[in-house]
Structures are given as structure tokens and as C-alpha cells.
Amino acid sequence: MKTAVIVFPGSNCDRDIATALHEVSGVAPTMVWHADSDLPDGVGLIALPGGFSYGDYLRSGAIGARSPIMRAVTAAAERGVPVLGICNGFQVLTEAGLLPGALMRNAGLDFVCREVALTVDNAQSVFTSRYGAGEQIIIPVAHHDGNYSADAETLDRLEGEGRVAFRYAEPVNGSARNIAGVLNATGNVLGLMPHPERRIETAAHGGNDGRRMFEGLLELVGA
Ligand SMILES: NC(=O)CC[C@H](N)C(=O)O
Numbered sequence: 001m002k003t004a005v006i007v008f009p010g011s012n013c014d015r016d017i018a019t020a021l022h023e024v025s026g027v028a029p030t031m032v033w034h035a036d037s038d039l040p041d042g043v044g045l046i047a048l049p050g051g052f053s054y055g056d057y058l059r060s061g062a063i064g065a066r067s068p069i070m071r072a073v074t075a076a077a078e079r080g081v082p083v084l085g086i087c088n089g090f091q092v093l094t095e096a097g098l099l100p101g102a103l104m105r106n107a108g109l110d111f112v113c114r115e116v117a118l119t120v121d122n123a124q125s126v127f128t129s130r131y132g133a134g135e136q137i138i139i140p141v142a143h144h145d146g147n148y149s150a151d152a153e154t155l156d157r158l159e160g161e162g163r164v165a166f167r168y169a170e171p172v173n174g175s176a177r178n179i180a181g182v183l184n185a186t187g188n189v190l191g192l193m194p195h196p197e198r199r200i201e202t203a204a205h206g207g208n209d210g211r212r213m214f215e216g217l218l219e220l221v222g223a
Contacts, residue, residue, distance in 0.1 A: 001042070001044040001045070001221055001222045002027075002029075002030060002040045002041075002042055002043045002044060003021050003025070003027070003029040003030070003043070003044065003045040003046075003047065003218075004029055004030045004031075004032050004039055004040055004043045004045070004046050004047070005017055005018050005021070005029045005030070005031050005032065005046075005047045005049060006032050006034060006046065006047070006048050006049070006067075006069055006073065006089075007031050007032065007033055007034060007049070008034045008051065008053035008054070008064045008067065008088075008092075009034070009053065009054060010051050010052040010053045010054055010055055010056075010088075011049045011050070011051035011052075011053060011088070012049075012050065012051035012052065013049040013050035013051050013086065013087065013088075013195065013197065013198075014031065014049040014051070016049070016050075016195070016197045016198060017029075017047045017049045017050075017086065017197045018031065019197070019200075020196070020197035020200050020210070020211075020214050021045075021047065021214060021218070023200060023201070024200070024211065024214040024215055024218055025214075025218045029047070030043075032069060033069070034053075034064065034067035034068070034069050034070075035067065035068055035069070036068065036069050037068045037069065037071065037072060038072055039069070039072045039073070039076060043076065043081060044081065044082070044221040044222060045081070045082050045083075045084070045217065045218070045221050046073055046076060046077075046081060046082070046083045046084070047083075047084045047085075047086070047089065048073075048083070048084070048085040048086065048088075048089025048090075048092050048093065049086060049087075049088065049089055050086045050087030050088045050089060050142070050143075050195055051087075051088045052088060053088055053092065056145070059091075059095065059145075060088060060091040060103060060145040061088060061090075061091030061092040061093075061094065061095040061096075061103070062095045064088070064091075064092045064095070065092045065093075065095035065096035065097075066096075070092075070096050073096075073098075074096065074098060077098055077184070077188060077189050080186065080188050081188065082126050082127070082188045082189070082190075082217065082221055083098065083188065083189045083190075084127065084190050084217070085098075085099070085189070085190070085191040085192075086191075086192060086193075086194075086195055086196070086197065087141075087142070087143055087146075087192075087193055087194075087195060089191065090103065090181070090191030090192055090193055091103045091145060091191075093189060093191040094191065098184060098189050098191075099182055099183075099184055099189060099191045100150055100154050100158070100182070101148055101149055101150035101154060101176075101182065102148075102149050102150070103143075103145045103146055103147065103148060103149075103193070104145065104147040104148075104149045104174075105144060105145055105147060106143070106144055106145065106146055106147050106173040106174060107147055107171075107173060107174025108173070108174070109144075110144070111142070111143070111144040112141055112142070112143060112144070112146065112172060112173055113140075113141070113142040114140065114141065115138050115139070115140045115141075115206075115207075116138070116139065116140070116141050116168055116169070116172050116180075116194060117136050117137070117138055117168070117169035117170070118136065118137050118138075118139055118166045118167065118168060118169060118180055118181075118194060119134060119135070119136055119166065119167045119168075119169050120132065120133060120134065120135045120136075120137065120165070120166060121133075121134075121162075121164045121165060121166060121167055122162045122163070122164065122165050122183065123135070124162070125165060125183055125187050125190065126187065126188065126216070126217055126220050126221070127165065127183075127190045127213055127216070127217055128165055128166075128213065128216070129216040129217075129220065130212035130213070130215055130216035131212060131213075131216075136169055137209035138199070138207050138209050139194035139195060139196055139198075139199050139209055139210055140194065140195050140198050140199060141172060141173075141193055141194045141195065142195065143173070143193055146172070146173040146175065146193040147173045147174040147175055148175040148176055148179045148180070148182070148193070149175075149176055150176060155176055155177055155179075158179070158182055159177070161185065162183075163182055163183040163184070163185070163187075164177070164179055164181075164182060164183075165180075165181040165182060165183050165190055165192065166179075166180040166181035166192055166194070167179055167180055168180050173193075175193075180192055180193055180194055181193070181194070195210070196209070196210030196211075196213045196214070197210060197214075198210065199211070200214065
């Protein structure tokens with residue numbers, strides 16, 4: 001099974017996610033340039049990495065969301081292929097309309113870069129099967145536009161449908177209802193601001209709570 005990492009001009013966590021996927025599955029992902037129009041045949045998982053695509057110009061993720069490759073990413077998501085957007089990848093997914101809501105400037109107007117405690121809200125998705133419902137995990141964040149925002153009806157729907165995957169255990173950036181990660185209606189697209197790929201080996205990262213996301217995901221998609 002093939003995995004793909006989309007690389008935008010300004011991505012800076014593409015190697016981190018590639019390393020995580022390689023470490024956990026034993027197979028290196030295919031790196032796909034944003035200007036390409038095709039994904040590898042039979043791709044079983046697509047990752048949109050963190051970073052500063054197009055220098056966050058206009059709005060974070062806004063230009064990346066209009067890259068040629070996003071047509072293929074959208075088509076794959078509609079076929080049910082798992083798509084994981086981390087940080088800037090989450091911003092791209094909301095800007096592309098694959099996930100609801102928007103990532104606004106952090107409430108404190110500062111860049112937040114530290115480990116945070118997250119609560120696993122939905123432990124039944126393809127991304128979260130190795131966690132327990134309500135479990136608290138530690139994952140780092142590094143962003144200035146992580147303040148998740150949506151209207152009350154959308155937030156109620158996300159909560160009602162179990163589409164809040166992760167919440168911050170305490171306020172980090174002003175996110176509505178402390179939401180840190182959301183799923184699409186069919187559960188195969190996840191966007192989250194924290195960086196699980198930066199928490200995969202305890203000796204280097206001080207913990208490995210992120211590793212279980214990749215272990216569960218790669219097992220389920222057959223990598
Ligand atoms: N680490 C990241 O992906 C940063 C995301 C984004 N550009 C922000 O700062 O909000």
C-alpha cells in the first residue's frame with residue numbers, strides 16, 4: 001500500500017511526516033509536488049504536512065488549497081481514501097472545503113510552540129483507533145493560526161456526529177469548544193493543529209503519543 005505526502009512551497013514538516021510514516025510502516029511515502037495533478041496509483045493514505053505554504057500569504061492554507069494536486073486529493077477523499085492534514089495541512093483542508101470551519105489567528109495573537117495535553121474525543125475513527133475514548137495524550141503544537149472557528153450550528157453538528165476527534169485539555173489558542181481536530185462526515189478526512197509526527201519516539205521526542213495514530217492508521221489501511 002502506498003502513502004503520499006503532498007509538498008507545497010513553504011511546507012516544513014514534510015520530512016517529519018515522511019519519517020513518521022517510514023518509521024512506522026517500513027516503507028517511505030511518495031512525495032508529491034503541489035503542482036502535480038496525479039497521485040500514485042492505488043494510494044491508500046494522503047498526508048498534508050505542516051508548514052507555511054505560500055508563506056501563509058492571504059490566509060494560511062488559502063493558496064495551497066487551490067493547488068492543482070488538490071483536485072486529485074479531493075477526488076481520493078470522496079472515494080474514501082484517508083486524508084490526514086496536520087497544522088498547515090488542516091488549514092489547507094478547511095480552505096479546500098474538505099473540512100468545515102476555519103483556523104483564525106490565535107486568540108492571544110502569539111505563536112504558540114509547546115507540548116499540549118489533548119483529550120481523545122472520538123477513539124473509533126481510522127485515525128484514532130489506538131487511543132481510548134477520553135484518554136489524555138501529549139502532542140506538541142506550533143502555530144499562529146490555530147484558533148478553530150465555526151458557527152454554533154456547525155459546532156453542534158460536529159459534536160453530535162462524533163466528528164470532534166481531539167480537544168485541548170485546556171485553552172491553547174482560543175479554539176471554539178477547545179477543538180483541536182475534526183473529521184469529515186464520512187470519517188476519512190482528519191485535520192488537526194497538533195503535530196503527532198513530532199511525538200513518535202520517546203528517546204528523541206520525550207514521548208510517543210503521536211506514534212499510535214500512525215500505527216492504527218497504517219494497520220487499518222494495510223501499509
Ligand atoms: N506548523 C505549522 O504548520 C504552522 C501552520 C501555520 N502556518 C500557522 O502558523 O498557523
